[in-house]
Amino acid sequence: MRRPGAISSLMSLKFPPRFKADAESHSLHLRQRLGLNARVACPAKLATGVHGILLAAAGALSDEIVDALVDEFPDHLKVRQHLKWVASDTTEFSAIVAIVNGYRMILYNGNNSPARQESDIMHELAHILCEHRGDCLQLNADISLRVHNACHEQEAKWLGAALQIPEKGIFDHVRAGRTSEEIAEIYGASLQMVNFRRNTLAIDRRISYLR
């Protein structure tokens, strides 16, 4: 799960060696598998599909999918209570990974803007790809809010952003003279996300060296 406002305070932590290079490789490889290049969006729905992860808006879940889940869980009431909690906590809730009978599922907040939903889902996909343990909502056990791990959050933030906007892609777009607004449109991303990538990757400075 992502905590609003926690982004900038995380940036002083150290990443494992090669983490950022591997994040870019993940993003390019994912696009390759989908026949996409770095300069186009890779919608979160396709990205999670490649990894066999189910995706559902938490609000929709309680009505449409729970009926299909109840066969799997003896305590129907508890399942419904958990899903209701996830769906109703709209102020803090972005997205969360749930394990449903061994299947990984990302529940996201469908009330957030489409750009925010994309980054929320990519962030959770990043947690899964990084194999961060203890970060899941187990529907078949007592509800367990993830333990906040600053290193895990930093990694998921970086990888999630890289999956959404590859370094190679944003570099090419900026070099071609596109604005951050245009780049946000291309990737279905928020302007904040584009600027985060543009600044932390020092895209403008690197391009200025080429001129």
Ligand SMILES: [Zn+2]
């Ligand atoms: Zn997280």
